[in-house]
């Protein structure tokens with residue numbers, strides 16, 4: 001039996017470690033240990049409609065859950081007694097260096113989530129030595145992203161718009177600014193049914209209604225940023241306002257085809273990633289081939305045939321939320337994975 005004693009005040013005093021509470025952005029971020037912790041902070045500080053636009057997906061949001069689950073289901077079988085004092089996370093992604101096996105994926109309307117938007121993202125990517133991707137629907141211009149990340153790698157994500165000349169102009173500007181890779185998004189000929197946005201009455205630009213004003217009350221800093229910084233708008237296209245679906249309907253060309261891919265291929269001097277490949281059926285003579293039905297993204301320099309020689313995508317871009325998932329994608333010989341809001345990417 002354990003012998004009991006009266007607590008010794010000296011011991012109690014030694015155990016007491018009263019620390020001054022820390023407040024502010026840095027302290028908050030220091031406490032966030034995972035992407036999910038960051039998500040919790042975002043949920044507390046961002047108006048519901050803006051948070052749901054960022055966090056939500058189409059219909060029942062099943063495919064995103066499944067993608068995440070697929071990574072969580074992977075079990076590691078670590079090797080043992082192998083010296084590991086020199087861990088080097090640097091790698092090559094799409095023909096260029098990256099300090100870690102992931103980059104920042106494109107997100108449209110980025111400054112809605114955080115007022116510094118792409119400038120913060122590109123600057124952070126540059127400082128960390130990973131690539132940054134600017135969306136066609138970005139809120140910062142190509143040139144300003146270059147200025148924020150002058151020596152790092154910048155990638156540009158292309159939507160082919162109804163007004164093709166606008167798209168081609170963006171491709172040329174991105175090339176002129178030294179962006180080295182183009183992500184040609186092919187999975188949005190029409191808008192997905194994003195139900196959270198519909199339920200929230202989300203619009204671009206955000207509208208002030210009784211509901212949004214009530215929601216704003218506990219989130220004053222977001223509104224302070226929103227109202228005291230340059231107007232939140234697309235840097236590369238004009239919007240007539242409306243829901244995300246309206247915008248995509250007005251702007252995107254629903255007739256994009258392999259011919260567009262050929263045109264863009266000719267126009268772009270660097271690497272092209274086909275972003276949003278989700279199905280097995282890919283035309284045999286396409287100038288690229290995805291590796292697997294699962295591949296959400298395939299690099300253009302993949303071998304054309306056989307299309308399904310490998311089960312793992314060369315470039316995974318969905319559901320990666322943890323370093324563990326990045327390692328899993330890596331171990332499964334994915335060449336890279338990309339991360340947007342809460343996301344990551346990985347390698348060979």
Ligand SMILES: Cc1cc2nc3c(=O)[nH]c(=O)nc-3n(C[C@H](O)[C@H](O)[C@H](O)COP(=O)(O)O)c2cc1C
Pocket residue numbers: 053054055064105106107108109135136137138157185275317318319320338339340341342343344
């Ligand atoms: C808020 C938001 C905006 C996005 N905007 C774009 C976009 O403009 N163009 C694009 O190709 N992909 C866009 N995506 C998709 C991401 O680039 C990325 O492929 C996807 O979010 C990866 O999945 P993950 O969120 O599970 O990491 C967006 C994603 C989110 C969450």
